[in-house]
Amino acid sequence: AQSVAQPEDQVNVAEGNPLTVKCTYSVSGNPYLFWYVQYPNRGLQFLLKYITGDNLVKGSYGFEAEFNKSQTSFHLKKPSALVSDSALYFCAVRDMRRSASKIIFGSGTRLSIRP
């Protein structure tokens, strides 16, 4: 069965500092991995996804994520945090081997950037 874990409920970072939001996954085969962001009273917005190839994926708003197969991780990163990055972040996984498999979301990590 596929699963995804976001071990931190909340991450606090000072503006201008680098940020990392952690995600680990478990699938039977190879994964498709996604990051979404949710601002208050809004739906989820797509940030980036890993399909295959380069382990470093670049996405919207200056975010990037690194796929690490040996550690089954897909951590979201940004070199310099902005206050406007404060939001709820979701990691999601889908099993590559199953063409119609459901996407499974992590529990979410609330990112708080202090000025």
Next chain:
Amino acid sequence: KAGVTQTPRYLIKTRGQQVTLSCSPISGHRSVSWYQQTPGQGLQFLFEYFSETQRNKGNFPGRFSGRQFSNSRSEMNVSTLELGDSALYLCASSLRISGGSETQYFGPGTRLLVL
């Protein structure tokens, strides 16, 4: 191109009533998925429709149902509402059936409060 739209945005119902939520996907998208988001359970997959057929279903009781019309618009119905059905209901659309690397685009959600 307009995004995914959901109506209504807010809804208050009482226990035992039924409710119908509507979702209009991005133009050209043929797949619509529904999710329930609650603080306790996070994001949970309800069902997916593609070409007017339900293609995938989550672990929800039969009180939750849906349908898709020929123009890809989708409705979700919840009968005999319970207090625990209070949640943000999110709709997501994608070009093709949401398998593999397909990206889903989310609407702003309908916030349902059951009293």
